[in-house]
Amino acid sequence: MIRINLEKQLHSSGGEMQLQVALQIKQGEFVTIYGESGAGKTSILRMLAGLLQPERGLVEVNGKKWLDTANGTNLKPQQRKLGYVFQDYALFPNMTVRENLLFALEKHQPKDSVNEVVELMELNDMQHRYPATLSGGQRQRVALGRALVQKPEFLLLDEPLSALDESMRARLQDYILKVHQTFNLTTILVSHDVSEILRMSERMFVLKEGKIVQVGAPDAIFSDDSISGKFRLVGTITKIQQNGVVYIISVLAGVNLIKVVATAEEAATMATGDKVMVVSKAFNPLIKKL
Amino acid sequence: MNSFTGEITAIEQEESLSLISLRVGETPFTTIVIDTPDTAPYLRVGNTVQVLFKESEVLIGKDINNNSISLQNKIACTIKAIEQGKLLSKLELESNIGPVVSIITTNAVEQLQLKVANVVMAMVKTNEIMLAE
Amino acid sequence: MNWAPLILTFELALVTTIILLLISVPLAYWLAYSKLKIKPFIEAIVSMPLVLPPTVLGFYLLLAFSPSYFLGAFLQKWLHVKLVFSFAGLVVASVIYSLPFMVQPVQAGLRALPDSLREASYILGKSKVETLFRVLLPNIKGSVLTGVVLAFAHTIGEFGVVLMIGGSIPGRTRVASIAIYDEVESMNYSLANTYSLILFAVTFCILLSVYLINGGYVNRFWK
Numbered sequence: 001m002i003r004i005n006l007e008k009q010l011h012s013s014g015g016e017m018q019l020q021v022a023l024q025i026k027q028g029e030f031v032t033i034y035g036e037s038g039a040g041k042t043s044i045l046r047m048l049a050g051l052l053q054p055e056r057g058l059v060e061v062n063g064k065k066w067l068d069t070a071n072g073t074n075l076k077p078q079q080r081k082l083g084y085v086f087q088d089y090a091l092f093p094n095m096t097v098r099e100n101l102l103f104a105l106e107k108h109q110p111k112d113s114v115n116e117v118v119e120l121m122e123l124n125d126m127q128h129r130y131p132a133t134l135s136g137g138q139r140q141r142v143a144l145g146r147a148l149v150q151k152p153e154f155l156l157l158d159e160p161l162s163a164l165d166e167s168m169r170a171r172l173q174d175y176i177l178k179v180h181q182t183f184n185l186t187t188i189l190v191s192h193d194v195s196e197i198l199r200m201s202e203r204m205f206v207l208k209e210g211k212i213v214q215v216g217a218p219d220a221i222f223s224d225d226s227i228s229g230k231f232r233l234v235g236t237i238t239k240i241q242q243n244g245v246v247y248i249i250s251v252l253a254g255v256n257l258i259k260v261v262a263t264a265e266e267a268a269t270m271a272t273g274d275k276v277m278v279v280s281k282a283f284n285p286l287i288k289k290l
Numbered sequence: 291m292n293s294f295t296g297e298i299t300a301i302e303q304e305e306s307l308s309l310i311s312l313r314v315g316e317t318p319f320t321t322i323v324i325d326t327p328d329t330a331p332y333l334r335v336g337n338t339v340q341v342l343f344k345e346s347e348v349l350i351g352k353d354i355n356n357n358s359i360s361l362q363n364k365i366a367c368t369i370k371a372i373e374q375g376k377l378l379s380k381l382e383l384e385s386n387i388g389p390v391v392s393i394i395t396t397n398a399v400e401q402l403q404l405k406v407a408n409v410v411m412a413m414v415k416t417n418e419i420m421l422a423e
Numbered sequence: 424m425n426w427a428p429l430i431l432t433f434e435l436a437l438v439t440t441i442i443l444l445l446i447s448v449p450l451a452y453w454l455a456y457s458k459l460k461i462k463p464f465i466e467a468i469v470s471m472p473l474v475l476p477p478t479v480l481g482f483y484l485l486l487a488f489s490p491s492y493f494l495g496a497f498l499q500k501w502l503h504v505k506l507v508f509s510f511a512g513l514v515v516a517s518v519i520y521s522l523p524f525m526v527q528p529v530q531a532g533l534r535a536l537p538d539s540l541r542e543a544s545y546i547l548g549k550s551k552v553e554t555l556f557r558v559l560l561p562n563i564k565g566s567v568l569t570g571v572v573l574a575f576a577h578t579i580g581e582f583g584v585v586l587m588i589g590g591s592i593p594g595r596t597r598v599a600s601i602a603i604y605d606e607v608e609s610m611n612y613s614l615a616n617t618y619s620l621i622l623f624a625v626t627f628c629i630l631l632s633v634y635l636i637n638g639g640y641v642n643r644f645w646k
Contacts, residue, residue, distance in 0.1 A: 049542075049546055050545075051542050051545070051546075076545070077542070077545040077546050078545055078546075078548045078549065078550065079548075080546075082546065083546075084542075084543070084546045086539040086542070086543060087539075088537060088539055090537065090539035090540055090542070090543035092540060092543075092544075092558050092562070093562055094558075094561040094562050103544075103547065103549075103557065103558075104547045106548055146543075146547070149547075150547070150548070229420045230324050244375030244376055244377055244378050245373050245374075245375040245378050245379060245380040245393065246346075246375075246378055246380075246393060261344075261346060263291075263345055263380070263391065263393070266291065279420065281323075281417055281418065281420060282324050283322070283417035283418075284417075284418075
């Protein structure tokens with residue numbers, strides 16, 4: 001069980017903001033912190049890792065206090081047993097893939113765990129290459145592997161897949177789910193990708209301007225239950241095209257591209273890149289066995 | 291999307307399906323949904339809900355006698371404007387319950403010789419109406 | 424020809440550079456990452472030698488090192504070190520005078536590295552010192568090299584400070600730049616020319632090698 005209580009005044013580009021959150025995460029859970037950029041998602045992860053100091057707060061991991069401003073407890077980042085995957089991967093450019101992994105070893109920790117990670121993340125072919133020569137997806141695998149060498153119980157992922165294309169994302173999501181299960185991790189993902197969250201996490205916290213405004217299962221939160229249509233897809237608008245008196249809106253939902261007809265008034269409220277929910281009655285779609 | 295506020299007048303249930311009767315102003319509507327008062331708490335007689343249906347699901351008829359057609363949802367309207375495209379046309383209609391928009395083929399507009407100020411019946415199939423809280 | 428001034432010059436440059444390297448890395452590290460309010464003052468002091476006339480610096484150092492004043496008297500009495508008109512004094516003055524040339528490239532190099540590299544190392548349990556030597560410095564080799572070479576070359580080119588502090592004692596403080604001046608004064612143009620040409624060639628080669636290495640020419644050549 002991880003108990004988190006954090007309060008901090010943040011200076012963001014949009015001005016001052018009071019971050020104030022309380023979260024409880026069960027052992028083995030995969031949760032997401034979802035919110036717009038600037039909502040304070042990354043700040044929460046940084047405070048958990050000890051890279052940023054809250055004004056007031058408590059972080060308790062499996063009964064052990066990492067931070068308690070009430071009595072001055074504050075473990076250094078070095079003392080907090082967690083894995084952290086940075087948005088920019090943070091691989092050391094002066095070391096090969098294998099050296100990056102070896103660097104992560106604790107004193108006296110046998111090298112077996114590096115080999116184990118190499119095996120699990122399928123890094124064998126690229127072990128002796130430098131990060132600069134790897135693709136984004138490969139770097140991400142190395143970064144994830146490096147975070148696992150010390151076998152942490154707690155993994156923090158800061159928008160780890162945001163720089164990757166759709167198909168590469170899907171593969172890396174599989175890797176992340178695999179390590180989450182194999183290592184029996186408690187994982188916190190920061191993301192604003194709806195399909196990613198629906199696919200990966202059991203529970204999500206919606207963060208808005210430093211406050212948690214909603215907690216629940218992602219499908220319940222995203223698929224607005226207040227509407228009776230049963231055929232629902234959540235996706236991103238990729239194209240809005242006028243076609244006579246109507247508009248055709250292309251929506252990418254997961255890996256499927258779907259098209260929806262809309263009126264001019266509806267199209268006027270939307271833009272490419274917007275997150276939308278497509279709803280239909282369950283009576284309309286045809287179903288066909290492949 | 292056409293959207294009206296209606297009041298639930300009756301609910302008839304068969305396992306997971308419910309046939310909901312509503313009233314928008316004086317106009318009756320019916321819709322069938324895969325929800326029951328147990329799965330969707332807002333389904334209660336007397337509750338106010340949003341009645342939603344897509345423009346392209348609104349059929350248009352001229353000289354419709356109330357008992358000569360299976361469609362349950364019928365709104366008496368006057369045509370306020372017609373925007374004619376090559377294939378599709380958009381009709382803006384005025385009714386007792388407010389504005390209704392219909393998108394039908396331009397062929398249909400020509401065949402029915404629809405003109406502004408014509409009185410028509412706008413109709414929606416029972417399974418095309420969605421409800422929202 | 425008397426080689427002593429040239430040898431003395433390179434000795435001074437070498438000793439100064441080694442001492443500067445030891446001082447500048449921690450100082451640049453502190454300047455790059457500290458959030459203390461006093462930082463701008465330290466930065467300004469470190470950069471002063473860039474803009475001050477060398478004679479100003481030399482003059483104050485001369486006063487400070489002089490046995491008639493507190494610091495000089497203290498050093499002479501308790502440590503038996505005499506800094507005026509001595510090689511040791513030249514080293515101290517050169518270190519101060521060339522400090523910004525070493526500190527600034529290293530500080531800029533550290534600042535240019537993404538913070539996540541340091542943070543990733545801390546999260547992996549590594550101390551600040553280990554992070555500095557295994558992660559940060561290896562990734563700013565170019566900046567460190569630039570600092571080393573600039574400090575070395577700048578020390579070779581010193582004149583004003585050396586003249587004020589060291590005078591021109593043959594074999595002890597008479598470095599090449601002073602010797603050139605002296606030879607010109609005594610109308611000995613051919614020797615002045617030899618010294619000058621050697622300094623010119625050496626500093627050019629040093630600077631050229633830096634630009635070649637940092638520009639990647641060497642890497643391209645050897646691959």
